[in-house]
Amino acid sequence: MELLTDEVVTAARERHVRLAITGLSQSGxxxxxxxxxxxxxxxxxxRSLPFFEPAAQGRILSVKPIPEQCSFTFEQAxxxxxxxxxxxxxxTADLSQMSLAIHYRRAPGLGRLLGETATVYLDLIDYPGEWLLDLPLMHLDYAQWCQAQALLWQQSPRAELSAAWRQRLAQVDWFAPADDALLADLGHQYRALLQTLRGPDYGMSLLQPGRTLLPGHDDPEPLTLLFPVIVGVDDFSQQVPKNSALAEMKRRFERYRDELVKPFYRHHFARFDRQLVLVDCLKTLNRGEACFKDMQQALGEILQSFHYGQHSFLRRLFKPRIDKVVFASSKADHVTANQHHNLDQFLGLMIEDAQRQLRFDDIETQCMALASVRSTQAATADMDGQVLSCLKGYRKSDGQLVALFPGEVPTQLPEPNDWTDxxxxxxxxxPVQLPTHDLQPQQHIRLDQMLDAVIGDYF
Ligand SMILES: Nc1nc2c(ncn2[C@@H]2O[C@H](COP(=O)(O)OP(=O)(O)OP(=O)(O)O)[C@@H](O)[C@H]2O)c(=O)[nH]1
Ligand SMILES: [Mg+2]
Known part of the structure; x- marks a missing residue:
């Protein structure tokens, strides 16, 4: 009896929370x-987190990193x-973790019977959202994946960009013995295509396989040069010689799925408790309709992964336990304060369908705009006797100090003609220079509210 009591008290004094932070590349x-x-x-x-309740109430006693569990290069960043x-x-292109021990005083009330103070062990895991886009591969075989990709690569701008690569695919005899050097070459060319599509000229998001685009440090090379055979094979169901190029591609796909995708979910995804998904809404608005639609579709696919986690065979395999997902529109300091509410709303609209599904699965969700390092200041400008809310800051492209009116965030999803003008x-x-000490609330926007929403209930 005494032992049980000790166990209960220890469990109540020490809680562990794994908070995953994801989002597509450059989302923050x-x-x-x-x-x-x-x-x-x-x-x-x-001082600096007034809306994170335990901090605001002065109940945080100390916070210490746990170096042996950290792979995130915090000091450098x-x-x-x-x-x-x-x-x-x-x-960054891989998964990394930062672990903290947060020693705190309990709020007055019943919990105090278990001791005045307790510790929350917080693991923050930063990982590429691109890897989540691989989740659907778990349900597919190579033929199904190639067929889905063939449809995607028919659309602009993918179709134009991939013309030369597709021509090379068409020249390969997929039933002849595999030529490893040729497959590697086609793989490199496909990776370059994915990188161009993701780059500043196109800003596409729905790019698979995630690890061909962003290989992890320990990923073996032939697997991360996986590509779909979208031309040159009409019928995937026919018998294929074992040593053929097509059989080799099928084997690579299966190894990619079983050796990279499944272990990621088993060792990481299935062990997250809470999830923060960052979305750079403003960048996609800048880039126009094709990019916006592609991002919306990619987010839909990413959010499916939480749904899969709850109900599909994955649930039986991995018992996922994510019970809360917060979506954050990052870089809210790129707009004036009176637009933050619009930004919350806009993100909600962008992921409306996927969010509904999560609620259906009993996963709590919330959308909010935030800025991790607030790099602009509010200013006003007089235009024809009208006072306009502006922003002042150093422009990233040329480092110039500018004061500008950044424009408004729409409260509806843009219509086709909204994109043309x-x-x-x-x-x-x-960035503005962050102080090493004496941090203040004005150095971020709502980082504390986000923290309270994702892990506040642990304290
Ligand atoms: N103004 C402002 N810009 C930000 C903020 N957070 C991120 N950014 C911008 O977004 C860029 C990408 O931020 P990162 O945190 O490196 O994004 P990431 O998701 O880790 O990117 P990858 O590692 O490439 O996947 C930065 O270089 C900044 O230009 C913020 O709070 N305010
Ligand atoms: Mg990064």
Whole structure:
């Protein structure tokens, strides 16, 4: 009896929460993880996170990193943001973790019977949303995947860009013995295509396989050069010689699915408790209709993964336990404060259908706009006697100090003619220098509200 009581008390004194932070590339994951840890490490001072209840109530006693569990290069990312001139962190392409022990005093009430103080062990896991886009592969065989991809690659701009690559596919005899050098070459060309589509000229999101685009450090090369045979094979159901190029591609697909995708879900995804999904709504608005629609479709696919987790065979296999997903529109400092509410709403509209499905699965969801490192200041301008809300900050592209009217965030999804008149031109900003000490609430936008929404109930 005594032993049981001790166990209960220990369990109540120490709680573990794995918070996953994902989003497509450049959505702001690394900046958010860095800023969050920086603010949390100083949260016992009770200053910079006024809407994170335990910090605001002065109940955080100490926060310490657990170095042996950290693969996230926090010091390096923070050094970039605190140096003069500050700089944004470099792009990251793998999964990394930062672990903190947060020692706190319990709120007055019943819980205090279990001891005045307790510890929350918080793991923050930053991983590419692109990897989540591989989830549907778990339900497909190679033929089905190729057929789905063939439809996608018929659409613009994929069709025009891939013309030369498709021509090369058409020249291959897929039933003849595999030529490894040729398959590797086609794989490299396909990766380059994915990278171009993701790059600044196109800004596409729905790009598969995620690890051909963004290989993890330990991923073996032939697997991450996987591509779909979208021309040159009319009938996948016919008998294929074992040593043929097509049989080799099928084998690679199966290994990719079983050795990369499934272990990611088993070892990581299935063990997350809470999930934060970052979305750069403003960038997609800037880039126009094709990019916006593609991002919406990619988000829909990503959000499916939470749904799969709850109900499909994955549930039986991995018993996922994510019970809350917060969607955040990042870089809210690119618009004026009176647009933040619109940004919350707009993100809600973008993912409306997927969100409904999550609620149906009893997963709590919430949408909010935030900025991890607020890099602009509010300003006003007088235009023909009218006072306009503006932003002041250093433009990312040339480092110039600018004051500008960034424009409004729509409260409805844009109609086709909204895209033609270059209505959206949100500007990117360089970071302001973060202090190493004495952090203040104005150095972020709603980071504390997000924190309270995702893990507040653990304290
Ligand atoms: N103004 C502003 N810009 C931000 C903020 N967070 C991110 N950014 C911008 O977004 C870019 C990408 O941020 P990262 O945190 O590196 O994004 P990521 O999702 O980790 O990107 P990958 O590692 O490439 O997947 C930065 O270089 C900044 O330009 C923010 O809070 N405010
Ligand atoms: Mg990153």
């Amino acid at each position: 994951k690394t900046v958010l993880t860095t800023a969050l840890v920086h603010h949390l490490l100083q949260s016992h001072k009770g 923070l050094a970039g943001l605190t140096q003069n001139p500050p700089q944004w962190p470099a792009s 270059e209505r959206f031109r949100f500007v990117d900003f360089a």
